[in-house]
Amino acid sequence: MIPAFEEATGITVELISAGTGDCITRIDSEKENPQADVLWGGANLGTYNSNPDLWESYTSANDANLPTEYQSYNGYYSNYALDGSAALLINLDVFAELGLNPDDFTGYNSLLWPELKGKIAMGDPTASSSAWAELSNMLLVMGTEPYDDAAWAWVETFIAQLDGIILSSSSAIYKGVSAGEYAVGVSYEDPCVSLLVDGATNVKIVYPEEGAVWLPAAAAIVKGAPHLDNAKLFIDFLQSEAGQQAIATTTARPVITTITNTAPEIIPFSEINVKIEDIPYVAEHKAEWQEKWANLVTN
Numbered sequence: 001m002i003p004a005f006e007e008a009t010g011i012t013v014e015l016i017s018a019g020t021g022d023c024i025t026r027i028d029s030e031k032e033n034p035q036a037d038v039l040w041g042g043a044n045l046g047t048y049n050s051n052p053d054l055w056e057s058y059t060s061a062n063d064a065n066l067p068t069e070y071q072s073y074n075g076y077y078s079n080y081a082l083d084g085s086a087a088l089l090i091n092l093d094v095f096a097e098l099g100l101n102p103d104d105f106t107g108y109n110s111l112l113w114p115e116l117k118g119k120i121a122m123g124d125p126t127a128s129s130s131a132w133a134e135l136s137n138m139l140l141v142m143g144t145e146p147y148d149d150a151a152w153a154w155v156e157t158f159i160a161q162l163d164g165i166i167l168s169s170s171s172a173i174y175k176g177v178s179a180g181e182y183a184v185g186v187s188y189e190d191p192c193v194s195l196l197v198d199g200a201t202n203v204k205i206v207y208p209e210e211g212a213v214w215l216p217a218a219a220a221i222v223k224g225a226p227h228l229d230n231a232k233l234f235i236d237f238l239q240s241e242a243g244q245q246a247i248a249t250t251t252a253r254p255v256i257t258t259i260t261n262t263a264p265e266i267i268p269f270s271e272i273n274v275k276i277e278d279i280p281y282v283a284e285h286k287a288e289w290q291e292k293w294a295n296l297v298t299n
Contacts, residue, residue, distance in 0.1 A: 001238075001243070001246050001247065001250075002015060004237075004242065004243070004246040005234060005237045005243070008237060008242060009230075009233055009237065011230050011233065011234075013234075016036070019042075020039075020041070020042030020047070020129070023036075023039055023042060024039070024042075024047065024050075024051055024054070027039065027051075027054050027222055028051065028054060031053075031054060031223070031224070034222050034223065034224040034225055034226060035226070036222045036225070037221065037222055037225040037226065037227045037228070037230065037231040037234070038219055038220070038221055038222065038225070038231050038234055038235070039055075039219060039220045039222065040219045040234075041217055041218075041219065042217075043055075043077040043078075043217075043218040043219055043220035044077065044215075044216070044217075044218055044279075044283075045073055045074075045077075045279055045280060045283045046283050046286065047077070047220070048074065048076050048077060048220070049283060052076075053223065054222065054223055055076045055077070055220045055221060055222065055223055056076075056220075056221040056222065056223045056224070056225060056228065056231075057075050057076055058075070058076075058078070058221050058231075058232055058235060059072050059075045059078070060078060060232070060235050060236045060239050061236070062236055062239035062240050063078060063239055065239065065256060066079060066239065066255055066256060067255075067256070067257060069276055070082075070216050070255050073279070073280070076220055077218040077219065077220040078218055078219050078220070078235045078238065078239060079216035079217065079218045079239075079255045080216075080217060080218065080219060080238035080239055080243065080244075080247065080255055081216070081217040081247050081252040081253060081254060081255055082214035082215065082216055082217070082252065082253040082254070082255055082257070083133075083188060083189065083190060083214060083215050083216075083217050083252060083253075084188055084189025084190070084207075084212060084213075084214050084253070085130075085133035085134055085136070085137040085188055085189075085212065085213040085214065085215055085277075086134060086137045086188075086189075086207060086208050086211075086212035086213060087187050087188050087189040087192045087193075087205050087206075087207065087212075088105075088107070088108075088110075088111070088184060088185070088186060088187070088205070088206040088207070088208060089173075089174055089177045089178075089184065089185040089187050089192045089195075089203055089204070089205055089206075090102055090105055090177070090183065090184050090185075090203065090204050090206060091177050091178070091180055091182065091183055091184075091202060091203055092202050092203065092204060093180055093202050094119070094180055094182070094183040095183060098115045098116075098119070098183060099115070100113070100115055100116075100183075102204055105184075105206055106206065106208075106209045107206065107207075107208035107209040107210045108138060108141070108142055108154075108158075108208045108210050109210070110206075111158060111161060111184065111186070112157060112158065112161055116161065116183055116184060117161050117163055118162075118163035118164075118165065119165075119182055119183040119184065120161060120162055120165060120182060120183065120184045120185075120186065121165055121167055121172070121173045121176050121177060121181075121182040121184070121185045121186065122134070122162055122165065122166055122167070122173070122185075122186040123166070123167055123168075123169075123170050123173060123186070124166050124167070124168055125289075125290055125293050126290045126293060126294055127168060128168070128169075128170050129170075130170040130187070130188045131170065131186075132286070132290070133188065133213070133215055134186055134187075134188070135155070135289065135293060136213070136277060136282045136289070137208075137211075137212065137213045137275075137277070138151065138154070138155055138158070139151045139152070139155065139289070140211065140213065140275055140277055140278075141208065141210040141211035141275055142154040142155070142210060146278065147278075147281070147282075147285070152292070155293070155296065156296050159293075159296050159297055165182070166297065170187070170188070170191075171191065173185040173186065173187045174187045174191045174192055174195065177203060178195055178200060178202070178203055180202075189205070189214075189251070189253075190251045190252055191251075192205050193205065193251040193263070193265050193266055194251050196265040197251060197263055197265050205267075207267070207272045207273070208273075209273060210273070211273045211274070211275035212272055212273065212274060212275065213274075213275050213276070213277045214253060214274065215277060215279075216255055217252065217255075219234070219235060219238055221235065239255070241256075244256045244259050245259060247259075248260065248261050248262055249261075249262050249263075251263060251266065253266070257269060
């Protein structure tokens, strides 16, 4: 993405890679004398709500070309890619050892097979953004209505099925499944597809038949950005046709959903039961639901 932007604009980019929390902490510490121009990745409604004074308002003209559900919610962050919240990664060798047919495993309800108890890896939604996205996906699709008590009853049953295997690291999930430590990993699309792209033959990705969410990844301009005009050009490029085509060469999906990925390992949306999350509603209930999850785990 960056080489494509530099070639298109002649602007040189200095990239600092760090976790979202670390980036926001640094941006906050520098707010009297901003050093960064853009938070690239990690920007979303929750990020804005927690730190509303750190961002510059800007909506690219290209934002109007995005599907309505992915256009900027408030003009402070700009969606450019889609991250799959629900990718169930199964280890084919472990399934064979357990006498299970991977073709019969079709989604969330398959996680409740008795043979899989204690052999599923899940992250902690109170600490991991990917695990939080997985939980909100479950709550959307596993009840009678989105986010209802029936969905929480299913989550409670699922927690018992985990038998205490709740990992603090999201990477430990897909790496552990690949290594045969677990039969199934409740993971997210990007790293799971990367395993296939890199040649893994012992794993398979299952998108829940009940429905899978793709959440938008966004960028935001830092308030007082020292190179504001260039920052705006970067946002423009992310949402441009050229930028979206560049994203299509990666294991993330373009936010313009009519542009398809080049990797054959990425299954097209037309073959997946795609669901749309109510992002403002989920953000509003995040703390409450994280506490509820923690109480279910404890009890």
